[in-house]
Amino acid sequence: MLGPTxxxxxxxxxxLGGPLPRRLFTALVMAEGEPVSDGRLAEAVWGxxxxxxxxxxxxxxxxxxxxxxxxxxxxxLxxxxxxxxxxxxxxxxxxDRFVRQVERGRQLLAEDNAAPALHAFTEALTWWHGEPYADLLAGPDVLAARSRLVELREVAIEERLAARLSTGDAPGAVAELDAAVQAAPYRERRWALLILGLYRCGRQGDALAALRRVRGLLAAELGVDPGPELQRLERLVLAQDLRLLLPETPSAAPPAPAGGLAAARGFARPLSSFLGRDRELTTVARLLAERRLVTLVxxxxxxxxxxxVEYAATLPDADGPWLVRLADVGQPEVIVHAIANAVGLAQxxxxxxxxxxxxxAGRAGxxxxxNCEHLVGATAELTIELLAACPTLRVLATSREPLGVxxxxxxxxxxxxxxAGDGTDGSAMALLLDRIRAVRPGWTPTDEERALARQVCAALDGLPLAIELAAARARLLGLGEIAEYLHDRFALLGPVARGSLAPHATLQAAxxxxxxxxxxxxxELLLRLWPFEGGFPLEAAEAVRPVGSAGTSALESLSSLVTRSVVSADTTVTPTRYRLLETIRAxxxxxxxxxxxxxxxxxxxVRDLAAQCTADVRGQRHGGRALxxxxxxxxxxxxGIAHDxxxxxxxxxxxxxxxxxxxLRNGHSAEGRRLIDTALRAAPHAAHANRARAYLARVISAxxxxxEAEVRRMFEEARxxxxxxxxxxxxxxxxxxQYYRAMFWLTTGQVQDSHDAADEAVAIGTRLGLDWIRIAGLRTRSAALIHLGHVAAGEAGLIDTIEQAQRTGQSWSAGWSELALALSYLNRAHTDPSRAIDALCRALERFRHQEDSVFTLAVLHTGVHALVLAxxxxxxxxxxxxxxxxxxxxxFRPDLLRRFGSPDSDHVVDTALGPDDRDTxxxxxxxxxxxxxxxxxTSARTAPG
Structure with a gap:
């Protein structure tokens, strides 16, 4: 991606083909594994x-x-x-490798491992061979992504030279730095490294001359003075400070307190290890390089x-960083005093x-x-003031919601x-195992304990504080017991450990x-959302909203809950899916x-949803969406069914x-049969229609x-x-x-019975004005005619049924008719399989549109027969x-696909292939x-021969 794809x-x-598929592929790579909508992809490909x-x-x-x-x-893909x-x-x-290698180099350099850092930066820069994402059109997202990578490349160039300087190779570094400052003359970091390198080469006069050059350049072309780093470096050079000869980069030199600010920063890193946030640390660094106000929510x-804390504790800022803990600040007017105390303003x-x-005002820290969430308005106002008055100050905030600045x-x-991305255990698991080892030195989890640990991490949503509190219980409980007691998680998860950064004593308090x-x-709305399993759409929140909440719409309240990090919103799916963490649900x-x-x-x-979706499935026009x-x-x-x-x-x-x-159609037949049997036992005196409908559903799910004998028994019970x-x-x-009977009898050889039952379904459906029953009966009756030997009439009936189904939006019935037509073509003597394959492909398209996995498999099962003949x-x-x-x-049982597809598929394959070929x-x-x-x-549709 660092150049043409x-x-x-x-x-x-x-x-990859021509420029359009290359753009499509490049856009998907740029998304870093996240879903990209059709609309965004179309914009990336065609502008x-x-x-x-x-x-x-x-x-x-x-x-x-x-x-x-x-x-x-x-x-x-x-x-x-x-x-x-x-x-x-x-x-x-x-x-991605470039970004990780640069971060690795920076970490090595921060740890005074200059030689490995130099190697890391050099390797990272060798991957560049042009403009990032060069195949993409220059839209806003692409320009932003390119800018981030280009900026990081400039940083990598500078950090590589800083590493070379730190290895003691000042002459070699100076030779490269001369070219580097000419390539980017406004990047003060390069001038600082050049000046330091010249000084270490014994060229004090050249170092001062370089300082004059950069000062004149900035004044003449930008109208500004050099920044704090160059100013401090100038003082050190003039004073021939011995610190200039130490193997440190300029930004790593100790800051000089000034202007009445003490060196009180307020950072105390916990003793526990910090896991699983490398990507976030990189993103924070990138955002702060681009923006002066960043809020973590x-x-x-x-x-x-x-x-x-982990990010700020390693910063080489000349001033700061300063940590202001607002969790204990109760009044807005106290915020300014809390900040003054944190920055060490003595009086x-x-x-x-x-x-x-x-x-x-003059600080660049x-x-x-x-913890701004309870003082968002006042914190935002003061932040605006400080950023306006202090042009080199940056602010990093944490809150349950953005400051809105x-x-x-x-x-x-x-x-x-x-x-993890490769399917292995993620960082939630790593955190849990690490914290358990802290209280059980030498502990090595068994396979069974690893499975229980995954269960615990999932139940706790990967929430770090919850995981740490659960791990603390490993002093007295096994993982199986911890998993078992999570049903009462707040009793299980004890107090926060001393020295933790968490501002609250317990997870429940947080x-x-x-x-x-x-x-x-x-x-009020939040307290109505906890019964939802696996999330919910906006319409569901509107439906369960408490009576009397008409002043605020569900959308407004959900927006507020998402903004305050109480509810999460997945906007990569349509419609947007909302979800509560399990701990918040509890x-x-x-x-x-x-x-x-x-x-x-x-x-x-749930009941209303089932009724509406069933109507859509019956109507078939929106059946796929409903399923x-x-x-x-x-x-x-x-x-919902369990409650009822x-x-x-x-x-x-x-x-x-x-x-x-x-x-049946979504592959939940076994569960459907179990629930139907349970409901029939639980409601023996239910309304006649409800019991009859349940018996019919039982037949379908089976x-x-x-x-065959059991299905016949179920039909009789339904009758x-x-x-x-x-x-x-x-x-x-x-x-x-009668329609279901007709379909079943068609597969068991009772063809005349199938024809008569389908005919009766057509008559009743016509009389009641129920298109889905009428057309279902027509297609089944036409298929029965074919089995009775009236092939021409039956195929004509299926073709007519397809046309009627299309006119009335009965896409699923049209698909079934195409499948029946393909079966008829396949059963002809000396048949041309291309007609059958065409019909199967049309059926496949309709069933896929209806999102019907079972009948899609039935078509593919019949396609086996067609491929042999082809x-x-x-x-x-x-x-x-x-x-x-x-x-x-x-x-479900694969052999029973013959009830809906070709009954001869297995036979024709076994006849056409020898044993070895069959195994292969x-x-x-x-x-x-x-x-x-x-x-x-589908490839057979256009293949020659």
């Missing part, structure tokens, strides 16, 4: 004028890139939400204070704000304002990750501090004055019955699990439950039963193995991803 795999270059079908074009380029990556790398993400392995990008216990005469401005840069400090700062409306549940009512509100939202929503909300569905099973079992019975097709249809609701249920038996063997593998992964194809197919399977079938 180049990709290597296995030591060989990878051809401000993308084509009308930009999303489709992006899909083509993505497919080409996957092909270029080869089988070992195609899964690195994945679809996520409404965009794409490139999962780049750690260390695979030169820009994040929830209680996430480690904001520790992060700023404050007159107006304190003016005295503080005067004292800091860093002022750290810790113009020009402020905010960095959200997230909990420690549970997993969270209470955040909640108490909220407005009444915001707090606290809210504990203080909720009416938890029963809160649970009821959540369960009511996607249900899949995302599955943890909430489980929680205990308190309102008839509601639970209705919900599990409404979700019939969700259980389609890929149960043997008894429906009884004689006496009203339109029961007639619709009976029509659904002369590609080895590909067919691979596809069969892949389909079986993914069916098992989804939790099976081994290769088991490794295919979902996209690989689809590509394998």
């Amino acid at each position: 180049e990709v290597e795999a296995g030591g060989a270059g990878v051809d 401000s004028d993308p084509p009308a079908r930009a999303a489709a074009a992006l899909q083509v380029y993505v497919s080409r890139l996957r092909g270029a990556f080869g089988s070992g790398g195609r899964d690195l 994945e679809r996520t939400g409404s965009g794409y993400r490139l999962r780049v392995p750690p260390g695979a990008v030169d820009a 994040g929830p209680a216990g996430v480690g904001k204070t520790r992060l700023v 404050v005469a007159g107006e304190p704000r003016q005295a503080l401005r005067d004292a800091l 860093l002022l750290v304002l810790d 113009d020009g402020e840069a905010t960095l959200t400090v997230h909990p420690l990750p549970l997993r 969270i209470a501090w955040s909640v108490e700062l909220l407005s009444d409306d915001d707090r 606290y809210c549940q504990a203080i909720d004055p009416d938890p029963g009512d809160t649970r009821r509100a959540h369960a009511s939202w 996607r929503i249900l899949d995302r909300e599955l943890p909430n569905l489980r929680a 099973l205990t308190h309102q079992p008839e509601h639970a019975l209705r919900t599990v019955g409404l979700l019939d097709w969700f259980w 389609a890929l699990f149960a043997d 008894v439950a429906i009884g004689e249809p006496a009203d339109d609701e029961h007639r619709a249920l009976y029509a659904s039963l 002369g590609r038996p080895h590909d067919a063997g691979q596809l069969r193995a892949a389909v079986h593998h993914h069916a098992v992964r989804l939790g 194809a099976a081994a290769e197919g088991a490794a295919l991803s979902w996209l690989d399977m689809i590509d394998l079938l």
Whole structure:
């Protein structure tokens, strides 16, 4: 990325294609593993004028890139939400390696390891071969990313020369520094190094001449005097100070107190190790190089204070850094005195704000304002004053919310990750194990203890303070006991250790501090959010909002809660997903004055969601979106159904019955059957329609699990439950039963029964005006005609059904009809498989649009048969193995796919392949991803022969 984009795999270059796919790839790399929306990618590829079908074009380029990556790398580029993400392995990008190597060099230099630092900087600079991200158009994000890397390169050049100077090679450093100051004459750091190098070479006169040159340059061209570092260096040169000969860089020289400021900085680093924040430290350094005000925001216990202390304690500033702890400051007017004390202002005469401005006016230090959340307004006002009066001062703040100052840069400090980018244990695990070893010297975790440690880290959301408090309990509890007692986490997690930077005595107190700062409306909404499992959308928050909160909208309150780091917002998915940390959920549940009512509100939202999504699935026009929503909300569905099973079992019975097709089509059949059986037992006297609907859902959920005899028994139970249809609701249920029967009988050889049942479903659906039942009956009846020998009539009926389905938005029914049409083509003697493959590809496209994983597999299962007839038996063997593998992964019996797809696929493959070929194809197919399977079938659509 440090120049025109180049990709290597296995030591060989990878051809990315033309400029457009290169831009797409480069934009994904620049995102550093984060998802990038289709809109942002289109802007990166085409600029401000993308084509009308930009999303489709992006899909083509993505497919080409996957092909270029080869089988070992195609899964690195994945679809996520409404965009794409490139999962780049750690260390695979030169820009990342460059940043890490520069930081490593700076750390080595700070530790007086000059020779290794020189090697690190030299290696980092060799990776540059042009403008960063050169293939991308010059948009704002690209320019910002380029500027950051270019600035870091300039810093690396300077740090490399400082390291060379520190190794004692002053003559060699001076030779390079002459060129460096000519290349960037306004970078005072280079002049300082040149002056120091000249002095160490015994060239005092040349050093003073260089000082005069830079002073004249800055005055003539910029109208400014040299900065504090050059001024101090000038004094030291004139005084022939012996410190100039010490192996230190100018910025590392000790500061000289002046202007009435004492050397009181307030930093005391804890004795414990600091883990997992390298990236944040780098980001803080970068932001402070670009902005004068940076605020770290994040929830209680996430480690904001520790992060700023670790950053600031190693700074080589001539003045500062000064730490101001505001957690114990209760009144806004006291802030100025707290800052004055922290910076060592011995006496404050007159107006304190003016005295503080005067004292800091000429200082270039860093002022750290810790725990500002309860004094945000007053802190922001004083910060604006100080930054305006002190042009070289920088401010680093920590707060649960931003200060809201113009020009402020905010960095959200997230909990420690549970997993690293390469899939290994993340820094949350490293922190827990480190802290346990501190109280159990010599302890080595077993595999079982590692599994329990992962469970503890996940339950504590990777929150550093919570992890440290849990580890402290390892003195008297095993990891299994700690994991078990986390249901009452505030009793388990004891007081904060002495010497900790945490401003509160317990984790519970830290969270209470955040909640108490909220407005009444915001707090009321927060206490209604704890029942949500796995997050929630805005509409859910609106639905559970307490009655009487109409003065503040859910969006306003959620915005406030996110701003104050009580709720997190994932804006990389659509719609935005909100979530409470588990520890905050536990606290809210504990203080909720009416938890029963809160649970009821959540369960009511679940019921409404299930009903709305079921209507969309039935209508099919938005069926894919509805299934996607249900899949995302599955943890909430489980929680709501569990509540209703205990308190309102008839509601639970209705919900599990409404979700019939969700259980099957999204691979949750086993869970659906279990919940339906539980609800039927819990609500024996429920309304007739609800019990009948549940029995029907039970049949559907068993389609890929149960043997034929068991399915027949379930059909009979459903028929008894429906009884004689006496009203339109029961007639619709009976029509659904007949349609399901028709589909099942088609696979068991009862073809005439299938035809008659489908015919009855068509009649009832037409009479009731239910398009989905009418069209479902039509397609099943047409498929039955084919089995009865009326092939032409049946195929014509399927084609007509596809047209009707398209007109009425019944995309799923159109897909099923295409699958049935493909099966008919495959069963013809001496058939041309291309027609079948075309139909299968159309079916595949429709089922994927509907996000139906089960029937997508049914199409692919039938595609095995088609590939054999197309002369590609080895590909067919691979596809069969892949389909079986993914069916098992989804939790159902692969052999039962023949109920919806080709019943002859296994036979035709086994006939076409010998035993050795079958084994080879099976081994290769088991490794295919979902996209690989689809590509394998769709590639046959255009392949010759």
